[in-house]
Amino acid sequence: MPITLENVGIAVRDLEEAVAFFTDLGLDVEGRAEVSGEWTDTAVGLDGNHSRIAMLRTPDGHGVLELFEYVHPPASDPGPTAPNTIGMHRVAFSVDDLDAALEIAARHGCHPLRGVATYEDVYRLTYVRGPSGIIVMLAEALQKA
Numbered sequence: 001m002p003i004t005l006e007n008v009g010i011a012v013r014d015l016e017e018a019v020a021f022f023t024d025l026g027l028d029v030e031g032r033a034e035v036s037g038e039w040t041d042t043a044v045g046l047d048g049n050h051s052r053i054a055m056l057r058t059p060d061g062h063g064v065l066e067l068f069e070y071v072h073p074p075a076s077d078p079g080p081t082a083p084n085t086i087g088m089h090r091v092a093f094s095v096d097d098l099d100a101a102l103e104i105a106a107r108h109g110c111h112p113l114r115g116v117a118t119y120e121d122v123y124r125l126t127y128v129r130g131p132s133g134i135i136v137m138l139a140e141a142l143q144k145a
Helices: 015-025 038-045 098-107
Strands: 008-011 028-036 050-057 064-072 091-094 117-119 123-129 135-141
Touching: 015 028, 015 050, 015 064, 015 098, 028 064, 098 123, 098 135
Parallel strands: 008 064, 091 135
Antiparallel strands: 028 050, 050 064, 117 123, 123 135
């Protein structure tokens, strides 16, 4: 059976804040919508489901994030997760210039969890805590193609 990854969905506290962060990093808004009704109740498994969503695509056209902010029922906030928490771990992006990406992240109040590391001689990389506590990995290839 063929299978294709469609997107990664992430619930956020503030949709506009999250969209601003990811678009500043270089993703493009592909669409926005507000969804509710019986079909969303059934698909998501929540009665009275109502959310605002934004679809963001990476410039290469392959990666899509679906960011959503719940209007109803209210979102539950478990607080920041540690990198070793079971469940969705992080979203990772390759960037041409890690220092420039970190400057963009800092403008949004997002900073490395510890620092910037070098993986062998392949990548410089770091994890930042993005909007709504999302862990975002940013990696720059050291060997430019």
